Amino acid sequence: MPFSDEVRARLDADADQIISRYPRSRSALLSLLHLVQAEEGYVSKDGAAYCADRLGLSETEVAGVVSYYSMYRRRPGGDYNVGVCTNTLCAIMGGDQILASLSEHLGVGPDETTPDGMVTLQHVECNAACDYAPVVMVNWEFYDNMTPDSARGLVDELRAGEKPVPSRGPARLCTWREAARVLAGFPDGQAGDGPAAGPATLAGLMLARENGWTAPEPAAKGDPAGSGQ
Amino acid sequence: MTATLTPVLTAHWDDPDAFRLDAYRRAGGYQALAKALATPPDDIIAMVKESGLRGRGGAGFPTGVKWGFIPQGDGKPHYLVVNADESEPGTCKDIPLMLATPHLLVEGAVIAAYAIRAEHAFIYVRGEVLHVVRRVQQAVAEAYQAGYLGRDILGSGYDLELTVHAGAGAYECGEETALLTSLEGYRGLPRLKPPFPAVAGLYACPTVVNNVESIASVPSIVANGGRWFAGLGTEKSKGYGIFSLSGHVTKPGQYEAPLGITLRELLDLAGGVRAGHRLKFWTPGGSSTPIFTDEHLDVPMDFESTAAAGSMLGTRALQIFDETTCVVRAVLRWNQFYEHESCGKCTPCREGTFWMTLLLDGLERGEGNEEDLEKLLDICDNMNGRVFCPLGDGAISPVVSSIKYFRDEFLEHHKRGGCPFDPAAATLFGDAQ
Ligand SMILES: Cc1cc2nc3c(=O)[nH]c(=O)nc-3n(C[C@H](O)[C@H](O)[C@H](O)COP(=O)(O)O)c2cc1C
Ligand code: SF4
Ligand code: FES
Numbered sequence: 307m308p309f310s311d312e313v314r315a316r317l318d319a320d321a322d323q324i325i326s327r328y329p330r331s332r333s334a335l336l337s338l339l340h341l342v343q344a345e346e347g348y349v350s351k352d353g354a355a356y357c358a359d360r361l362g363l364s365e366t367e368v369a370g371v372v373s374y375y376s377m378y379r380r381r382p383g384g385d386y387n388v389g390v391c392t393n394t395l396c397a398i399m400g401g402d403q404i405l406a407s408l409s410e411h412l413g414v415g416p417d418e419t420t421p422d423g424m425v426t427l428q429h430v431e432c433n434a435a436c437d438y439a440p441v442v443m444v445n446w447e448f449y450d451n452m453t454p455d456s457a458r459g460l461v462d463e464l465r466a467g468e469k470p471v472p473s474r475g476p477a478r479l480c481t482w483r484e485a486a487r488v489l490a491g492f493p494d495g496q497a498g499d500g501p502a503a504g505p506a507t508l509a510g511l512m513l514a515r516e517n518g519w520t521a522p523e524p525a526a527k528g529d530p531a532g533s534g535q
Numbered sequence: 536m537t538a539t540l541t542p543v544l545t546a547h548w549d550d551p552d553a554f555r556l557d558a559y560r561r562a563g564g565y566q567a568l569a570k571a572l573a574t575p576p577d578d579i580i581a582m583v584k585e586s587g588l589r590g591r592g593g594a595g596f597p598t599g600v601k602w603g604f605i606p607q608g609d610g611k612p613h614y615l616v617v618n619a620d621e622s623e624p625g626t627c628k629d630i631p632l633m634l635a636t637p638h639l640l641v642e643g644a645v646i647a648a649y650a651i652r653a654e655h656a657f658i659y660v661r662g663e664v665l666h667v668v669r670r671v672q673q674a675v676a677e678a679y680q681a682g683y684l685g686r687d688i689l690g691s692g693y694d695l696e697l698t699v700h701a702g703a704g705a706y707e708c709g710e711e712t713a714l715l716t717s718l719e720g721y722r723g724l725p726r727l728k729p730p731f732p733a734v735a736g737l738y739a740c741p742t743v744v745n746n747v748e749s750i751a752s753v754p755s756i757v758a759n760g761g762r763w764f765a766g767l768g769t770e771k772s773k774g775y776g777i778f779s780l781s782g783h784v785t786k787p788g789q790y791e792a793p794l795g796i797t798l799r800e801l802l803d804l805a806g807g808v809r810a811g812h813r814l815k816f817w818t819p820g821g822s823s824t825p826i827f828t829d830e831h832l833d834v835p836m837d838f839e840s841t842a843a844a845g846s847m848l849g850t851r852a853l854q855i856f857d858e859t860t861c862v863v864r865a866v867l868r869w870n871q872f873y874e875h876e877s878c879g880k881c882t883p884c885r886e887g888t889f890w891m892t893l894l895l896d897g898l899e900r901g902e903g904n905e906e907d908l909e910k911l912l913d914i915c916d917n918m919n920g921r922v923f924c925p926l927g928d929g930a931i932s933p934v935v936s937s938i939k940y941f942r943d944e945f946l947e948h949h950k951r952g953g954c955p956f957d958p959a960a961a962t963l964f965g966d967a968q
Binding site for chain 1 (some may be wrong): 539540541542543545546548549550551552553555597612622623624625626627629630631634635638661662663664665666669670671672676698699700701702703704705706717718719720721722723742749758759760762763766767775778779780781783784787789790791792800804805822852854856860864865868869872874875902942944947952958959960962963
């Protein structure tokens with residue numbers, strides 16, 4: 307069913323803003339898809355048709371883009387996307403055991419959703435947090451140094467309607483749809499929450515501080531081009 | 536000599552407010568921008584050339600030279616695209632950099648855009664890191680408000696728009712031409728080079744694509760001079776860089792040091808391989824760089840020495856694996872990643888990664904033999920030089936290098952009819968028992 311007039315008007319205002327960020331409108335497609343995902347929780351046929359309409363593309367063209375990218379859901383899923391990193395490093399550090407344990411605990415396999423509609427379980431690829439392995443991402447927030455136990459606790463809290471605080475993230479965990487809206491370029495006011503850096507991020511800097519190591523001072527100040535002449 | 540660390544990019548990460556504009560300014564932030572805007576753009580390019588900075592995204596192309604390729608006075612719009620797609624397995628430096636000091640990236644981007652006379656810059660950040668997206672969005676908004684972006688920046692007459700663009704999940708979109716195709720709103724397929732992005736990049740206009748860490752290095756070069764930067768590191772691999780240690784190491788994390796430091800030195804700083812274990816193999820620069828073993832502890836981590844030893848510096852993503860790790864399992868998993876991420880545009884990569892998964896899977900289960908190893912090497916041989924983009928080259932790296940160093944371990948699986956390793960022993964939590 308196509309969007310109601312009211313929804314369409316709201317989407318139009320956001321879509322206008324997204325399109326205005328780019329020199330050419332087609333560049334807005336990925337963000338528009340995040341936007342319709344924020345509206346419906348997945349990219350429905352209507353959502354894709356809306357994007358096509360706004361950018362003057364065919365629905366087939368848009369469908370081709372949607373299927374290329376792993377972050378667009380093509381069917382409804384849970385409020386919380388629980389992604390266990392099972393790329394080599396995390397897998398070996400325990401990611402495989404975490405995924406197996408969650409799958410058993412939740413009674414769903416990867417890419418399936420719990421019957422209460424709360425959790426979609428996924429395996430994800432390296433999420434650039436290897437120094438915190440094994441890593442679990444909930445709606446793309448970091449949960450660092452997980453174990454099968456802590457991961458089961460995490461999904462239990464999610465299913466109980468609680469919002470476990472990410473290791474390096476906001477105070478209030480977003481739902482899947484709220485997260486998609488941030489990705490579409492509409493900040494949720496939570497950027498100031500959470501630490502600047504986690505402990506592993508600071509491992510080298512702390513060591514440098516303890517030992518008084520710094521980068522060398524520039525030799526000749528007032529040498530604008532740094533040419534030395 | 537014991538190695539020491541040289542925090543520059545990482546120097547303010549322990550300030551809990553590091554990501555805020557006022558904290559960044561207190562630490563001297565945006566002074567380099569003011570200096571740059573008072574300097575002719577070509578002099579900035581010369582300064583970056585003099586620094587010897589080479590791309591931190593893996594390929595190591597000299598940054599100043601790349602900027603110099605942008606034609607001037609051509610009447611076309613120019614673009615800067617910051618590659619913040621960080622997805623190479625093992626690589627985890629750009630994400631913490633943007634989380635802690637997004638303004639360092641924004642300041643670098645404005646300077647770089649000014650140098651190449653770009654009117655619009657983009658930060659293409661992978662979508663799967665929501666809090667990083669928030670921090671970059673906020674930094675850009677703050678920079679607009681403070682007059683570091685937008686019209687007539689700091690009264691210089693220079694105008695720049697900066698758009699934060701969140702990707703949607705595809706490793707291949709980190710490849711620079713695929714990144715541009717994706718930013719244009721298409722499936723992220725790579726393009727033939729030449730033409731290089733400097734000539735025909737975004738919207739077929741002259742475009743510079745640079746890694747986050749490359750761009751974040753620019754403010755310190757402008758502030759301290761190209762010679763200062765060039766005074767660090769080795770003769771051909773100059774400056775400092777972030778080394779990311781992960782896996783079976785006592786203190787995993789980010790260590791910023793001059794290029795040329797060795798793994799032995801880095802392990803020393805990071806408390807060594809986890810207690811009671813010893814190094815088995817490691818990646819010097821992500822999964823696409825051929826693995827090294829304990830024979831390579833003293834290879835200087837610079838572009839030339841890693842290449843001479845049969846691998847690559849890549850992204851300085853040092854994934855450390857100890858003797859509890861099955862190399863066949865590790866390589867199978869990497870290969871499944873490449874198979875999954877292969878964009879399918881060219882046959883050798885699409886088919887090759889598929890068949891390699893089948894063979895590696897059989898080998899891991901103890902059903903593969905020596906002949907399968909030869910088949911694997913044959914497939915790699917067929918892919919080598921025949922793939923359309925470097926993803927395919929990256930896919931063969933773990934396979935060829937692991938067979939080179941651990942052939943017997945592959946065969947041992949066959950002899951035993953299965954994997955001789957206990958996966959629990961390799962985990963973060965399993966070793967305690
Ligand atoms: C499959 C693939 C993925 C890549 N991913 C990234 C990435 O996430 N970030 C990055 O900066 N470079 C990545 N690169 C390298 C880019 O193609 C390009 O060399 C780099 O962005 C140039 O910036 P630099 O000169 O500053 O290093 C990737 C390359 C390939 C082949
Ligand atoms: S090498 Fe792989 S990723 Fe690159 S173009 Fe070919 S199929 Fe696509
Ligand atoms: S391998 Fe899991 S975050 Fe890198």
